[in-house]
Amino acid sequence: GAGVSQSPRYKVAKRGQDVALRCDPISGHVSLFWYQQALGQGPEFLTYFQNEAQLDKSGLPSDRFFAERPEGSVSTLKIQRTQQEDSAVYLCASSPKRVAGLYEQYFGPGTRLTVT
Amino acid sequence: KNEVEQSPQNLTAQEGEFITINCSYSVGISALHWLQQHPGGGIVSLFMLSSGKKKHGRLIATINIQEKHSSLHITASHPRDSAVYICAVRTPLYSGGGADGLTFGKGTHLIIQP
Numbered sequence: 001g002a003g004v005s006q007s008p009r010y011k012v013a014k015r016g017q018d019v020a021l022r023c024d025p026i027s028g029h030v031s032l033f034w035y036q037q038a039l040g041q042g043p044e045f046l047t048y049f050q051n052e053a054q055l056d057k058s059g060l061p062s063d064r065f066f067a068e069r070p071e072g073s074v075s076t077l078k079i080q081r082t083q084q085e086d087s088a089v090y091l092c093a094s095s096p097k098r099v100a101g102l103y104e105q106y107f108g109p110g111t112r113l114t115v116t
Numbered sequence: 117k118n119e120v121e122q123s124p125q126n127l128t129a130q131e132g133e134f135i136t137i138n139c140s141y142s143v144g145i146s147a148l149h150w151l152q153q154h155p156g157g158g159i160v161s162l163f164m165l166s167s168g169k170k171k172h173g174r175l176i177a178t179i180n181i182q183e184k185h186s187s188l189h190i191t192a193s194h195p196r197d198s199a200v201y202i203c204a205v206r207t208p209l210y211s212g213g214g215a216d217g218l219t220f221g222k223g224t225h226l227i228i229q230p
Contacts (some may be wrong), residue, residue: 040221040222043159043220101164102161102204103163105161107159
């Protein structure tokens with residue numbers, strides 16, 4: 001069946017531009033996670049949704065980062081006024097569980113963002 | 117925040133060799149995960165451990181809670197094992213069901229040559 005999909009797969013933005021990254025979770029999955037993975041680093045948690053509710057946004061690095069999941073399915077991660085340090089792969093994961101351990105999360109292929 | 121260190125950072129080996137990847141962490145945990153990440157970003161969970169040892173095919177994961185250390189072993193390695201292997205630990209900061217205090221290591225980039 002279809003897994004988690006993300007679009008675009010690659011995005012090049014000029015410093016100062018706004019970007020929007022999309023995640024399509026597996027249909028019916030309750031939980032959705034966003035992670036940021038800088039080059040040569042492990043992923044770092046950004047934010048978590050349970051249905052449409054954003055229950056944890058403690059990992060968002062600044063107020064330029066904003067995520068939403070208005071209907072409890074597709075999610076968008078928006079970065080305003082991009083900076084070079086925002087360059088990373090942004091990973092989305094979904095889970096059928098409300099309380100989802102890492103082993104219960106299904107990861108998408110990621111969006112590689114390069115800010116020039 | 118838990119500090120997670122993996123070693124080695126990069127490892128190149130010949131097909132058939134026994135591979136060991138190590139993970140150390142600084143603070144008590146409720147669980148440790150080993151993940152495999154192939155080029156293109158896709159991440160797959162290999163193991164979740166809270167004690168002892170687990171085996172799945174040619175993969176073996178062990179954890180020593182007292183030593184705050186875990187190892188991932190690959191027996192009879194094959195080029196298709198080439199990937200980044202990531203260790204992640206969970207410290208139970210809260211029970212809200214979110215990231216649960218997950219901290220990821222930087223990963224070990226493994227290349228198995230034919």
